[in-house]
Amino acid sequence: MRARPRRSRTRHPKAVWAALVATGQAGGHGTALRGSRTGGPVHVGAAPEAIEVTASTIDVRKRVCESSAWSWRRKSRETTRQQYARVAGSRSWWRGRRLACVIVCVAALLVSASSSPASALVPLSSLPLATEATLTYCSPGGTPLQMDFYRPTGFGLVPVVIQVHGGGWLLGNRTTGISDSLVSEYLSNGLAFATIDYRLGDGRAASEDVACAVRFLRANASRLMIRADRIGAVGQSAGGQLVSLLGTATRSAGFDVGQYLTVSSRVQAVVDEWGPVIFDTTELSILTYIPAVFGTSDLTELKQYSPLTYATSDDPPFLIAQGTQDSTVPAYQSINFAHALNAAGVSEQLILVQHAGHYLQPAGGTPTPSAAQVQDTVVSFLASILRS
Secondary structure (H helix, E strand, C coil), X not given: CCCCCCCCCCCCCHHHHHHHHHCCCCCCCCCEEECCCCCCCEEEECCCCCEEECXXXXXXXXXXXXXXXXXXXXXXXXXXXXXXXXHHHHHHHHHHHHHHHHHHHHHHHHHHHHHXXXXXXXXXXXXXXXXXXXXXEECHHHCCXXXXXXXXXXXXXXXXXXXXXXCCCCCXXXXXXXXXXXXXXXXXXXXXXXXXXXXXXXXXHHHHHHHHHHXXXXXXXXXXXXXXXEEEEEEECHHHHHHHHHHHCCHHHCCCCCCCCCCCCCCCEEEEECCCCCCCHHHHHHCCCHHHHHCCCCHHHHHHHCHXXXXXXXXXXXXXXXXXXXXXXXXXXXXXXXXXXXXXXXXXXXXXXXXXCHHHCECCCCCECCHXXXXXXXXXXXXXXXXX
């Protein structure tokens, strides 16, 4: 049995008016239908004159009502679809809002991390999200040795450069010569940067500590998010001698002792800045404390601390920088070292800075190239090799 259609709430549906007009039974514009459930005569009120509607008109009204009910159901279905669309759109809008919030929060964290000062160090437990950390890299004889580790944000696994300070093997620490601009230059070139302390006053202990620092980085590469196969080293003065040993000496030299012995201390690129790499009578007459630092004045025994002793064709590329007016480490040291590397088949570059003394201090004129230009060359050299 067909259900009786619901009566339209609209008192003057256009379809009803059109049907009445078609049968010639519509009155004025304000007409409303009034009828009898018994099928008797009905009248259309509110017209200028009352019009009698016969039984045939009832069929018209019935069809019109059914049409109105179908139209209402269609509109109802359309309204439901519109509601669903609004809900779905609302959900998509909220999902978009949540995603936007996540993106904004991550961006804020990255900006905050990248804008933090280089001196603000955080514990290793915060890595790899943190950009800086102070670490104990080795503890020879129970003495903890510290490393300041800096890692650029926004990169995957990155190469790392280890910085070894100078000071005649007697002075200095991991902060010597380190500035925010220096650290930023390495980080902006996609290189992690590590500066280290080492035991002072003992040349052999210092050599062992530097080797241990490299092994620490290699053994903890995944934790620090660095590449174990891309480690470079840069050092000044005494630090230049120490990093040069990293580039040439093998494990048979005896400097690999202590921790992390399952990995190598060899590096893939070396920058020696005005390092005393040849222990001869001239250098011993200038640095008279060398016998005390290395425990001997015998030139033959001192050769074990000279990187020239171990140079072979499989050594990594070297960049050597030297002031021509250096009276602490004369220029012949670096010149002879570069020649020895070249003779062994090692890739080497030599920068001789005119009018420059030790640490490229002005001597008899303006250093050429400037210290800043040399530093740019150093970072470019390391980046080109370690990131290739």
